[in-house]
Amino acid sequence: MNEKMPYYLAYPVPFSYDDERTERRDIEYLRSMYSDIPKRLLPYVEEECDRMEYENSMMYDQYPDKLQLKLMCRRICDNAGRHERLCAGGCEDRGEIGEQSLRDLVEVMLYQELYRRRCDHRRMHRRFY
Template identity: 55%
Template structure:
């Protein structure tokens, strides 16, 4: 009897779509390590980014308008400052950093999704 394995069993192909799952799990883990103040801001930032996530949004512009980005961060700040004991410049700076990071992540996902289907 021939004991040779077929080629596809001898050299298994890595799962092509596992990279997205691993990246998402890694991101979720890193978000769980955020300090308490940053964890409280996550829902506000994700809600605002969800609101902007549509085809043709300024979020997907090659160079998003700085004024629109600052207005977006101001809307998040206005909603989040009610929950903070001592809101201030530090909160606004933290919101900007987290919002820009979230926008960057969503832009990358959008680019990768377009590449897969077109």
Template identity: 50%
Template sequence: MDQKLPYYMAYPTPLLYDDERRDRMDFEYMKSMYPDAAKQLLPYIEDECDRVAYEGSVMFDEYPDQLQLHLMGRRVYDRTEKDQVIEKLIRSEGKGADESWIRDLIQVMLYQEIYKRRSDQRKYNQKYYQGIAFPKG
């Protein structure tokens, strides 16, 4: 009395990759709803993260150094200032606006982007075997 299972039930592994795709699409959708100031800063933050995304990078340390993360944020700020993005953002806020909120926004967005990349790296470093994840090692 062996019941045969449909193919999709016997080999459910492809369903694991669908979750990753949905997570990525959801993350991209949320980034598309960022306020205008954040949208202008995002390419600089992603570029900085791309620049330091290599094996052994401070970004992938178990406990990233706060000073190094602050310096990454400073590099992003300096590049945006050089491209006069900071000046435009301050002008758009009106009188009395200063650059401290932009620095804080850059740091928060940078930490969020690093978190996402660390999470993705952990997922990709796992080996999937019949629907069960085993860490590589």
């Protein structure tokens, strides 16, 4: 009953890197299950987020500006439209989607990516004082 406990058990330190690794693996796995069009759009969404990812960027504001987010979506759609054949008027049966559906999909994917990056940013800049 009088056994000494090892130091690392007496004062456990949360190993957050395991949680981050698990989260990243989950994200990658779920992204691998995307259908064709979201898989083709994802690099354009990530590219736009990479471009906007700098210190004091509007994407890290407490309440990001809706107009700026819409402009980001438009840039993603324009960029994807130059390089991919995704939109077609009334050709949904061939795997292509309409322009408004494409914008809605890009908007949802952008907000998801922004959420993930904001969480990572908060985690990296956590203050312990």
